[in-house]
């Protein structure tokens with residue numbers, strides 16, 4: 209039996225951990241390749257028009273895997289934090305896939321993982337039908353846990369200009385959708401931080417209501433922390449059109465940071481690379497000019 | 510203190526009864542219009558969903574008329590509605606820093622006590638006794654149920670009426686008179702009288718009108734501006750429509766979910782497709798689709814705003830229901846740029862299709 213793992217959405221971030229987990233319990237996996245033109249087109253063709261780009265791309269990956277493996281893993285990720293949610297589209301992903309692609313052989317474990325116990329339970333439910341021995345599962349689970357943070361080692365060389373690259377992990381890690389933005393920034397001599405390779409603090413006390421979206425909370429906290437501690441010179445927010453969560457995060461941050469350099473890049477399947485390049489270049493120029501100007505005033509007072 | 514609140518269908522009538530019953534100052538925002546939407550778009554982020562923009566428009570128009578306290582509902586579902594209040598608050602404060610807010614959350618989330626606590630903030634200015642306050646609240650609940658029932662029946666029986674336009678006229682006058690009436694009791698009386706009148710309107714049981722179920726995102730299908738008056742248009746064409754998601758339904762559902770009772774048939778029907786709540790009202794949309802089919806409806810119109818996350822999931826599922834049950838479904842996606850002409854053409858074409866099918870069947 210081969211289980212296909214679509215290389216999209218949060219699977220991108222946890223790909224290695226997932227793969228090794230299955231290996232440890234003796235199941236062969238097949239990961240779809242990095243997003244490419246063919247996969248993107250498959251996704252756009254088969255998904256509901258109104259969906260956001262990452263969800264469309266996910267559809268493309270599933271369609272690609274369709275005849276290449278026996279089952280396809282389409283996790284239904286409900287919660288990664290207690291009392292928080294991720295996105296309605298993640299919760300309804302298996303249904304979207306099932307009915308839009310008319311595909312029956314999907315495995316759709318419900319993942320509620322806000323602590324060790326719940327994560328373990330979710331994974332156990334997933335492998336239960338396979339009759340795996342308890343010890344084997346325990347071992348695979350431990351390995352899975354220690355692998356979860358592997359992706360953190362994004363190297364970044366230290367340059368004078370530091371930019372925080374915000375956005376959902378599946379936009380940041382998918383070079384095809386984000387048009388190689390990290391590489392491009394590096395070529396401009398900018399060092400890039402992302403949510404995953406910095407530590408940040410909780411600033412949500414500034415909001416009247418605790419956010420219940422994990423993505424929103426992380427993005428907000430990360431941006432405010434790094435600005436407050438003076439670690440960065442600018443923020444670039446990569447977002448996809450029609451993302452309901454970003455429509456809030458982008459503005460919540462904007463309203464809080466005053467005139468701090470902030471570039472929002474929204475992408476969908478029609479976005480041209482040239483336009484993005486021009487805007488990136490202009491933004492980096494702005495940062496360089498600001499760095500030269502010695503007034504390094506704090507924008508947050 | 511002068512309280513205002515966003516429009517949601519007929520709630521303004523119930524709010525009027527509540528605040529007049531309590532003796533608290535209030536401002537009803539002008540009925541949502543193109544202008545409301547323009548104001549809303551001006552102050553809202555581009556990408557946010559349509560209901561957000563219209564609500565901002567409502568607040569601003571009310572504040573211009575003297576309101577200083579804004580009542581916001583933040584239901585804590587995994588959808589944007591729950592995140593609204595934060596950003597809305599920031600936007601309004603940037604316009605006028607003295608605005609106050611009362612956030613009403615779902616009792617299921619914050620507990621019944623805290624819920625009542627916040628509700629009582631609304632009545633802070635009222636000098637009435639506790640018993641009178643509770644009476645005002647119960648009158649408001651009665652109002653919303655009554656007016657929603659009147660509207661529901663008008664919209665359904667419009668297809669069966671003997672003299673064209675009677676139900677439409679009644680629906681129009683009842684709302685006008687209710688809002689003109691002075692005091693909570695009088696308002697309620699207007700509603701009761703019209704409910705009696707409604708029962709006397711002559712109906713032709715041999716008619717066989719087109720029957721359409723309206724499903725989709727709750728705000729959009731309740732708010733006539735968002736759905737471009739779809740129900741009025743269908744009513745004028747002699748089409749019977751039904752929609753379950755009314756403010757009164759929402760009240761009932763919210764309270765019951767606070768008591769952890771899952772009462773509705775809707776959830777039973779939707780189970781096969783969507784077993785759990787994914788936020789918004791996607792489950793209700795699917796459940797309603799199937800229920801409407803079982804009740805012999807001829808077609809369904811799903812309406813949701815651009816970028817609406819849960820309804821995109823429903824839209825992916827609906828084609829399967831269409832195939833399996835053989836009920837035509839039209840999905841309409843709206844935002845501030847939706848052109849009227851194209852919208853109405855699609856509705857008309859859809860009605861033609863259903864009419865054709867109906868003739869074939871007989």
Ligand code: SF4
Nearest residue numbers: 260295297451452453
């Ligand atoms: S969080 Fe945004 S980008 Fe991600 S799936 Fe949801 S709507 Fe799409």
Ligand code: SF4
Nearest residue numbers: 558589590789817818
């Ligand atoms: S259900 Fe749709 S319209 Fe309502 S808040 Fe969520 S995304 Fe917006």
